[in-house]
Amino acid sequence: MRAKQYLLEHLARIVADMGLALPEKLSIEFPKDKSHGDLATNLCMLLAKQAHMRPRELAVQIGEKLVAEDAFIAKAEAAGPGFLNITFSQGFWQKTLTDIIHEGDRFGSSNVGNGRKVQVEFVSANPTGPLHIGHGRGAAVGDSLARVLRFAGYDVSTEYYINDAGLQMRILGASVWVRAQQLSGRDIPLPETYYQGEYITDIARELLRKNPALPEMPEKEGTDICFEYAMNDILSGIKKDLADFRVRHDVWFSENSLVQTGAVDRGIERLKGSGLVYEEDGAIWLNTMALGDDKNRVLKKSNGYFTYFASDIAYHHNKFERGFDLAVDIWGADHHGYVPRMRAAMKALGYPDEAFDVILIQLVNLLRDGVQVAMSTRSGQFVTLADVLSEVGADAARFMFLSRKSDSPLDFDLEVMKRQSMDNPVYYVQYAHARVCSVLRKAKEKGIALSEDITPEMTAPLAAPDEIAILKLLDGFTDVISGAARTLSPHHVSYYLLELAGSLHSYYSSYPVLNATDQNIVQARLALMRSIGIVIRNGLDLLGVSAPESM
RNA sequence: GGGCCGUUAGCUCAGUUGGAUAGAGCGUUAGCCUCCGGAGCUAAAGGCCACAAGUUCGAAUCUUGUACGGCCCA
Numbered sequence: 001m002r003a004k005q006y007l008l009e010h011l012a013r014i015v016a017d018m019g020l021a022l023p024e025k026l027s028i029e030f031p032k033d034k035s036h037g038d039l040a041t042n043l044c045m046l047l048a049k050q051a052h053m054r055p056r057e058l059a060v061q062i063g064e065k066l067v068a069e070d071a072f073i074a075k076a077e078a079a080g081p082g083f084l085n086i087t088f089s090q091g092f093w094q095k096t097l098t099d100i101i102h103e104g105d106r107f108g109s110s111n112v113g114n115g116r117k118v119q120v121e122f123v124s125a126n127p128t129g130p131l132h133i134g135h136g137r138g139a140a141v142g143d144s145l146a147r148v149l150r151f152a153g154y155d156v157s158t159e160y161y162i163n164d165a166g167l168q169m170r171i172l173g174a175s176v177w178v179r180a181q182q183l184s185g186r187d188i189p190l191p192e193t194y195y196q197g198e199y200i201t202d203i204a205r206e207l208l209r210k211n212p213a214l215p216e217m218p219e220k221e222g223t224d225i226c227f228e229y230a231m232n233d234i235l236s237g238i239k240k241d242l243a244d245f246r247v248r249h250d251v252w253f254s255e256n257s258l259v260q261t262g263a264v265d266r267g268i269e270r271l272k273g274s275g276l277v278y279e280e281d282g283a284i285w286l287n288t289m290a291l292g293d294d295k296n297r298v299l300k301k302s303n304g305y306f307t308y309f310a311s312d313i314a315y316h317h318n319k320f321e322r323g324f325d326l327a328v329d330i331w332g333a334d335h336h337g338y339v340p341r342m343r344a345a346m347k348a349l350g351y352p353d354e355a356f357d358v359i360l361i362q363l364v365n366l367l368r369d370g371v372q373v374a375m376s377t378r379s380g381q382f383v384t385l386a387d388v389l390s391e392v393g394a395d396a397a398r399f400m401f402l403s404r405k406s407d408s409p410l411d412f413d414l415e416v417m418k419r420q421s422m423d424n425p426v427y428y429v430q431y432a433h434a435r436v437c438s439v440l441r442k443a444k445e446k447g448i449a450l451s452e453d454i455t456p457e458m459t460a461p462l463a464a465p466d467e468i469a470i471l472k473l474l475d476g477f478t479d480v481i482s483g484a485a486r487t488l489s490p491h492h493v494s495y496y497l498l499e500l501a502g503s504l505h506s507y508y509s510s511y512p513v514l515n516a517t518d519q520n521i522v523q524a525r526l527a528l529m530r531s532i533g534i535v536i537r538n539g540l541d542l543l544g545v546s547a548p549e550s551m
Numbered sequence: 552g553g554g555c556c557g558u559u560a561g562c563u564c565a566g567u568u569g570g571a572u573a574g575a576g577c578g579u580u581a582g583c584c585u586c587c588g589g590a591g592c593u594a595a596a597g598g599c600c601a602c603a604a605g606u607u608c609g610a611a612u613c614u615u616g617u618a619c620g621g622c623c624c625a
Contacts, residue, residue: 294554294624336555337623362556363621404564407556409621411563420590423563423577431590439587446587487567495565498575509583509592516587551590 093471094459100474100531101454108538112482113154119319120146122330123242123249124161127235128172129197131385133412134332136245138361139385140401140544142330143247144490145359147542152485157324160249161315164231165256166308171195173227177219179204180226184215203230241386245394246544258314264306267314267349268299274348291344313345316356326355328488333360333407359488361406367413392417395545399426402543403494425498429536430548432501436533437549439513443526446514454527461524466511470503470528477535481542490543497539504532 100107122142125135142158150156163169175194179201182188190196207229208214214222242249258264268284271277276287282302286309289296299310319327331338339358346356366373366383373383388397396417403425404410420427443450451458462471477496484492513525537547 333556334622339555360556408564409557421577424590425576427590428576431588435588435591442587483567489567491565492567495575498565502575505591506593508587509589512587514587550588 090463090468091456091460093468093475094456094462096471096475097459097462097527097531098454100534101452101527104534105538105541107534108477108481109151109153110478110482111153113149113152113485115153115155116325117155117157117323118149118326118328119157119159119322119324120149120328120330121159121161121319123238123247124163125238126163126168127231127238128168128195129234130199131238131241133366133383133385133388134361134364136385136388136397137364137401137406137410138330138332139242139245139247140398141359141361141406141490143245144398144402144493144543145328145330145488147544148481148484148490148493151542152482154485157250158248159251159253162235162252162254162256164254165259165311169227169231170223172230173223175200176204176207176226176230177223180208180214180222183208186215199234200230203233206233237386241384241389244389245385245398253315255311255315258311258318259306263318264311264314267317268310270317271299271313271345271348274350276348286345286348288341288344288348291347293340293344297341309341309345312342313349316342316346317349320349320351320355324355326357328357328359330359330361330406333362336360357488359406362409365409365411367411369415370413373414388412388414395430396424396426398544399429399494400424402491405489405491425494426545427551428505429497429501429540430546431551432504433533433536433540433547434549434551435508436504436529436536439529440526440533441549443514443522448514448522448526450526450530451523458520459524459527461518461521462528464511466503466507467528470500470507470532473500473503474531474535477539493539493542497536497543500532500536500539504536 103109120142123131123135123139125131131139146156146158171194175190178188178190178194182190183201183204204226207226211225214225217225268277271286276290277299278285278287283298284300285296286299287296297309298307299313300306316327329342339360342358343353343356347353366388391414400412400417401410416423418424440450462468480492480496484490511525513529514522516522516525540547
């Protein structure tokens, strides 16, 4: 981060002296940080294009000027066209430790979000049954994304949309009603389209205990009671599961409340302003084809009922009325066909394209020892998120979900997830953290004081290539976070942590810390250990994974 | 039939405004416990980045087409 800003300032001046303008987008952010040579190379290519020069020619010219700068050394290499390597002094990298220790749990945060108001809506499962493993993946991604965005300076609110109006909910109530009847000895069959799961019977049993008169009630009234009770019961179960998974929703938004307050009607009214709403066959339609969808969609059916689409439009309209600059929805990939029509609707409401984004979460393939575990919601035979958590733990599950980009399917093997080996990389990262803590503990026991003031003299012994490499890696943490925020991809954080943990383990095995020969070296390496610990902890926190001090 | 996503080492996967010799883990092979935590480390082998064309100084990355897989819609 600092390296880039630093480079930029100097290059900007040099380039200006040469009569060239720095492309504006370059002044915002440089995502690449593996090698600062890449950065310079990129820059040269862009500038060369602008100046109509051969890249190498320009590289040599810039290189010569850079060499004249006393703050860093640069050279244009003869090998390959247009390659320019820029090397920073060791002190430059060593200063990273000062920043980390000074900023502590804020290290890695930035202001690239610039306070933009973002809403992340995720999970939003119908409260008709417990959450399963697929919801877990969406929950982990959504929650972690929110944490990353917050850390990167966005103003984030997380939300769960409760689909508590509509057919599925009526079926839920009816299912419990039938089970309650059966439990009180009546021979009524449960229709196939009703919810079959064992949990429905459990709810009915519980409700009967509290309300023994239920089976005698008229069907309408009884079903309503069943629905109300079942939904609240299931919803509180969902809330508990999410809490156990360290997932937080700031707002629980009820679809029913939209319907009650007439928001759906108002949404359609507003849509009419786009001139794309029309009536046909007694139904009200939105001409989404005009905005990229592959066919037009019904808003209000001829029987007078609104479609799901209509209430979703009203809901999203409501989001923007609440002042969000960006609404991110996290959906199961099986809903991807829904994306074009929502985009079309947002456009019809007059919101810009970039105000609405959807992250699609691909399927989770649940396995046990390589054998697929059958899952079917209809038959009620599925492994719940709660089951998985109690078996493998929240840390392992979250890390696994956040170790893949969300748009590719994921194999989740329960047996592998219980193994404490590199099959299960969360332990590798946590172990690195525990190791660092252990060294710091031992230092304290030995009476070695850890100075709070990190001075350049103190970090100066960190001069080995391995050490400089780790310092560069630590310095890049902030970029990783802002990159993950920009691309809405929290999994970048996991990969970064794996890399950092690997560096620590490797370093640890060949460089003594407490047993180093010189007290100055001990202090310097302790500062390095502390910094690595802070960065791993900050990173794990963004993933919602614990950072144990011992294991 | 239309559409979305994917295809990178034997397996599971990273690789994001195009950049130097494409990276991890597992598995395989050969090593490392007198030493701060071996849940660890070192090294080797393993690649036509599905295929073909295009864009350019440069493509795993962008464009088009084809094949295969998953999903959605009709």
